[in-house]
Amino acid sequence: MRAGALAAPALLFALPLAAALPVALWLGLDFAAWRGLLDDPQLARALTLSVLVAVVSSSVATTLALWLVTHLHGTDSWQRLVRALGPMLALPHAAFAIGLALLVMPAGVIARLLAAPLGWTSPPDWPTVNDPDGLGLALVLVAKELPFVLWNLVALLARPELAQQLRGWLASGRTLGYRDSAIWWRVLWPLLLPRLAWPMLAVLAYSLTVVDLALIVGPASPPTLAVLAWQGLQDGDPLRNAEGAAAAVLLAVVLAALVALGGLLGTAGAQAWRRLSTSGTRGRALRDGPSAAIAWWLVLALYSTVATLIALSSFAGVWTFPAIAPQSWSAGAWTQVRDSAGTVALSAGVGTFATVAALALVLMWFEATPPDWDRRVMPLVLAPLVIPPLLMLTGLYALALPLRLDGTLAGLAWAHMLAALPYVFVALAPAWRTFDVRYEHTALALGRSRVAFWWHVKRPLLAAPICAALAVGFAVSVAQYLPTQFIGAGRHATITTEAVTLASGGQRHTAAAFAVLQALLPAIGFGLAAWVGHRRRQALHVA
């Protein structure tokens, strides 16, 4: 029974992932390809850009998240922050990048607002989008990774055993004369940060290897290393193809080096931090000011503005600089979307199938294994988040070819399932694994079967977290770019591939319409999940 239930997750998820990595590494170990890659005049700049953007954006996003939690945890703003994270995470990266570009690009809204007072008649020469130094890309990554890091911090701090300890540590620190922020920085973060290693690694890996965002707002000539690899892998020339695979391996090597360096710096920093923390000084006797709350409101304002701009731009007709509002409105972009109804249906269909399949595999795992096995498989489950997707997909594509899955809908759904499963797993594990086993013992002792218990008791009681996990998985699937292009072999267009193609081609209004859809589909999923959760809570708490 147990082995049977584990066969499907092993065959459809674990084995392909475990096999893809060595296959990709093998494909990337081509001498001629490496020589070609190293001779590429764009390589040095692309590599430097990628490393700088990844390190700066992930460091800034993490530091900002820690600073916000330090100053907002336990205040009135905390619950508002927690509530806002869902919608912020639901906004797909590509849609956010399209909206942010509309805000900060030289002909964007900020420049238009400044044009009148400064007397500009043409867009300024701002290095904000597709700039050679990757500033626009770094900005998008910071803004989009911030809620992800915060979400992980919130989940960590909400654990009942930790929440209680936290109150005790803060109380102890206060009695010793430290301000709350000093206690956080000197005691709590050094204690908690090691537990955030996986999310921080995921942020760094994503920032280093992202392709779709880099195509929309990143530098073009030379592009980032990930885009360089992607261009090679897409090329019809086998040598360029092999160079792309080599670049994907190089990305993995760079990531490993950054992680090792981060580990060394972390160890050295921890010692210095310990000296500072135990210096006996209590820090400045200032009250923790409202700056964090203001900063959080600014982040919320940025997200709201971006969402509004996408919607506005999708209906814009003529909108010349420096007009603040469009001079005419048009439904042209939406007409194009309507003509691409198949694209929307494909995104929704593949997303639904991939997410339900991922959920089924995750439930098989949960039902067949004890909770402490999760820790053992976590590296494999999280592999799609921390291994450069280009590398992983190179291997998966090579595996899909003999199985004739490339370019097929089944292959596409499978690739999306691989991407969605880690999120479904992480989203569902806390509720599933802490479900009181005595309910099951009680039901079985009443003479009912495990199936009856599962259907009549466990499923309805866990309906809210199941729906939330489905919504997360669906959002992840809808946002997939590389798996769609890779395993779909470019034969299937989804909302995301359309949005990225249009945005990188400069068709901003139509791209905005697709971005609205890209945001809308997951929002519907999250809305349904929230509705189910609300109904379940209502059903369980009778006045």
Place this chain on the structure above:
Amino acid sequence: MSLELADVTIRVHGRTLIDRLSAAVAPGDVLAVMGASGVGKSSLLAWVAGTLEAPFEASGRLTLDGRELTSLPIQQRRIGLLFQDDLLFPHMSVHDNLLFALPARLGPGSSPTPASRAARLAAADAALGSAGLAGFGSRLPASLSGGQRSRVSLLRALLAQPLALLLDEPFSKLDASLRAQMRSFTFSTLHERRVPTILVTHDPADVPAGAQRVSLDA
């Protein structure tokens, strides 16, 4: 129906919690297992129920009226379980909780016949009436008081027609006045139905008069 435990030994991580315990519980009688926390009281109940898992290791025999239960899965043992918490399914009404336990076939002795939903509801209502809970069938557990939930929980366990019952500190979360009331209700009901019962508790006041006592040492 007599419940018998023979030479029960339970170990965990090389430590022996229970060493060759033997006991027999006659119909309607109570075996009270007492001792401090961590001595193996709940592990013993889990072994009798069939829910003891690794890292615990157990040996011994469990029989009910001579029928060997030791290797049967929990759902085939027909041994009811009651914990500190009532564990009523919170999304189900009181009726549905009871119907979940009530067999599909009702009737006396060894020849029960398939029962209609109306007949099963009538049986559930009769049980509720016997516990002073008439009219509570459509309520959700969250709308009941602690004592009412405990009574429904006991009724649910009994409606499954268990051949024995295991009570794991079932009164420890009730306040003092409710405890006395629930003790009286529980043990009189079990005595009346002649269900052999094993009670685990650290409170001597929970043990009914005339019960056998086994004290486990640390």
